[in-house]
Amino acid sequence: MTEETAKRRSIVSSSHLVSDEASELSEFEFGLIIASNAFNRWIVRCMSAAGYSDLNTLDIEVLHSVNHRTREKKLADLCFVLNVEDTHTVSYALKKLVRLNLVAGNRSGKEISYSVTDEGREACERYRQIREDCLVKSMGAFGKGSDGEFNQQIGQVADVLRALSGLYDQAARSAASL
Template sequence: MSDSQNAIVSSSHLVSPRSAEMSELEFGLIVSWNAFSRWAVRCMAAAGVPDLTITDVLVLHHINHRARNKKLADVCFVLNYEDTHVVNYALKKLVSAGLAQGDKVGKEVFYSPTPRGEEVVANYRQVREKCLIDSVDGDMNTHIGELARFLRLMSGMYDQAARAASSL
């Protein structure tokens, strides 16, 4: 257990004597998210598309995922976006850039990558392998997997806390 006086946090006024570690985790999430966002946007720029936001990059990757067409609701659900307008804007931007296409089926629009979108994602993967994966020590993979599972667990805790806060 860390001492709340020595905790590395961004908001000392939120540090709880019951869990200084939660504040440390939150600070870690903030700086990790910002570093990841910067990385993903710059990796996409190196892959040939410099004008995308982190949301655009994540949406492009998701519509490429498993070569299945995705509805707006599917993308929002999997990426845990509550604001469909943000994701809808990203989809329109990707369509406009020629990286995605929307096919109307009944009342729904299903999105998929264009050949150019697939090419960009393949380029992204090459940049990712060279700049990120090459620096990962294979011994780290077990810890990375454990951390990924822990972050998904924490995501559920934060989602539940958000629902609880909405009812106050």
């Protein structure tokens, strides 16, 4: 533990997991937990304001992923992009979205490709507008403009999070082999 780290109290949720070699990892994990919960709460509330209060976090993530670039998506592709291991949860979300007429399935042989319906596209657009009004405009408090320092920092954090997902995936594979 460095002298600076020793002087500073770690903000963690599980002090018993703090490592002398990487106390910052415990701080990051606590930050990730609370940010993840806040993000999940946000997307559910945003979609509810858009008129769909029955959707949970995964339903919303799947809807936006199906809508992405207006190309049909297969279950395996959605699971891969969203990094979801339990395909049945995404399958259930797709069935729910089909039932709500937000997504349509197109069977080709054994596989089903999913695309967003007009209603689903409209729901995503309402979500986008609420996101602009409630979230994006609030970011202005951290720095103005799309070229602002805060936007650049958010982009850097996104890069680090994607890299860390690989680290955690590899650690999960290692733990599964024990």
